[in-house]
Amino acid sequence: xxxxxNKGGRPSKYKEEFVNEVDVYxxxxxxxxxxxxxxxxxxxxxxVDDDTLDNWAxxxxxxxxxIRPLFFGALKKLMQAQAIQLINDGxxxxxxxxxxxxxxxxxxxxxxxxxxxxxTDGDKIAGPIPYIPSKDNE
Numbered sequence: 299x300x301x302x303x304n305k306g307g308r309p310s311k312y313k314e315e316f317v318n319e320v321d322v323y324x325x326x327x328x329x330x331x332x333x334x335x336x337x338x339x340x341x342x343x344x345x346v347d348d349d350t351l352d353n354w355a356x357x358x359x360x361x362x363x364x365i366r367p368l369f370f371g372a373l374k375k376l377m378q379a380q381a382i383q384l385i386n387d388g389x390x391x392x393x394x395x396x397x398x399x400x401x402x403x404x405x406x407x408x409x410x411x412x413x414x415x416x417x418t419d420g421d422k423i424a425g426p427i428p429y430i431p432s433k434d435n436e
Contacts (some may be wrong), residue, residue, distance in 0.1 A: 311346055311356050312366070319344060320372040324379050329387060336378045337373070352404075381408045 323343060341348040343427040355370040364370055381404065388400040403408040 306350065310354075310368070311344075311350075314368075316344055316354075317368045317372045320376050324376065327379070327383070329383065334383050334387075335376050337376065340376060384408075 320340065323340050324335055327333045335346045341351050351373055353411055355364075355373045357365045359365055359400055384400050384404050387395045388397060388404070
């Protein structure tokens, strides 16, 4: 959570038109253009880094209310479009899709992961697992 309050620092480069610029950018990104939308590319497009996008989207006032809720929504929309495109490319993309990269982006950007552990909800098991013979083996 970033609180906003300029204490004499450099003025923000944020502009309200960046909200609409996200929509323009998303129209340019598609499988046909071999282009997945990313925060990094959008940030370069408007002349900032991707951490700045997150700071703008998550900035709050003294009451904890988001200062730029429309930009927050636009950035969330960008990330949702990325997830949808990655999922569709991963399922229907064919040979030209790099499934390793799709998996990596979905895991790191969208919290998706393989679920291999069905017994401990992801918690590590402390120590060795004891062998308990079944009654059938007695």
